[in-house]
Amino acid sequence: IKEVVKFAEEHFVNIIPEIEMPGHASAAVAAYPNLACFPSPDLKVIESWGVFEDVFCAGKEETFVFLEDVLKEVMALFPSEYIHIGGDECPKSRWEKCPNCQKRIKELGLKNEHELQSYFIKRMEKFLNANGRQIFGWDEILEGGLAPNATVMSWRGESGGIAAAREKHKVIMTPEDYVYFDHNQGYSLQEPLTVGRLTTVHEVYNYNPTPVDSLTIEQQKYIYGVQANIWSEYVTSPAKLNYMLYPRLFPFAEIAWTETKNKNYSNLMLKRFPHHIEKLESQKRL
Ligand code: ACM
Numbered sequence: 001i002k003e004v005v006k007f008a009e010e011h012f013v014n015i016i017p018e019i020e021m022p023g024h025a026s027a028a029v030a031a032y033p034n035l036a037c038f039p040s041p042d043l044k045v046i047e048s049w050g051v052f053e054d055v056f057c058a059g060k061e062e063t064f065v066f067l068e069d070v071l072k073e074v075m076a077l078f079p080s081e082y083i084h085i086g087g088d089e090c091p092k093s094r095w096e097k098c099p100n101c102q103k104r105i106k107e108l109g110l111k112n113e114h115e116l117q118s119y120f121i122k123r124m125e126k127f128l129n130a131n132g133r134q135i136f137g138w139d140e141i142l143e144g145g146l147a148p149n150a151t152v153m154s155w156r157g158e159s160g161g162i163a164a165a166r167e168k169h170k171v172i173m174t175p176e177d178y179v180y181f182d183h184n185q186g187y188s189l190q191e192p193l194t195v196g197r198l199t200t201v202h203e204v205y206n207y208n209p210t211p212v213d214s215l216t217i218e219q220q221k222y223i224y225g226v227q228a229n230i231w232s233e234y235v236t237s238p239a240k241l242n243y244m245l246y247p248r249l250f251p252f253a254e255i256a257w258t259e260t261k262n263k264n265y266s267n268l269m270l271k272r273f274p275h276h277i278e279k280l281e282s283q284k285r286l
């Protein structure tokens with residue numbers, strides 16, 4: 001990690017780590033069963049992918065001790081001001097039945113498990129803020145109330161980002177319908193195996209990360225940027241990674257940096273694309 005961070009710094013790139021909580025934690029609770037609501041030797045590292053019910057217990061103090069320790073190690077490795085703490089896709093089924101989680105809900109006078117998740121994220125934010133860091137969270141962190149200084153990554157569409165901007169929170173737009181590069185990029189049957197769905201170069205190019213119809217000029221200032229996601233479940237080689245990234249990364253760069261009025265699709269495709277393709281070919285990336 002130190003080498004990667006150094007290489008990135010030399011190229012003016014800031015790496016933001018994501019430590020997922022309280023969901024997507026099945027490997028962690030398999031290794032440390034006490035951190036689950038219902039510890040059991042049956043908790044296994046999952047060998048497929050998806051969203052799983054055994055998440056970090058939000059009622060036990062040791063969960064927070066553990067995660068603060070993890071984040072201390074993360075902060076020592078990553079100088080980034082921002083640290084992503086996930087927050088997405090956390091089923092609440094275990095919390096609903098867990099005596100520790102229910103005790104926490106009662107003691108704090110919380111309304112439901114969404115407010116318990118909000119407590120979880122706010123508590124971790126407080127820890128990171130006290131250490132001079134800021135948090136990113138996926139848009140689920142809006143449910144049950146936003147942590148005071150959180151920046152929201154809006155992935156389940158734009159509505160989470162719109163709501164966060166209206167609450168004067170910084171937003172990164174990354175809606176799955178437009179900027180998920182693990183989707184197919186063409187209609188051909190020869191496209192490689194992916195998670196499915198379709199996101200073409202043209203769709204990426206037509207996406208405007210600033211929802212001008214839903215936000216006032218003042219609120220639009222909270223849209224800090226746009227992010228493309230490529231989840232790697234189906235990315236089986238560096239060559240496939242390049243295939244999934246390019247050429248969609250070119251229109252993506254354009255929507256990140258170019259004002260809408262200056263966008264020009266045919267200029268991008270006919271004038272500039274050929275140079276990019278030539279460069280990638282010479283780098284043996286296509
Ligand atoms: C996400 O794609 N689960 C953020």
Ligand code: ZN
Nearest residue numbers: 037057098101
């Ligand atoms: Zn619990």
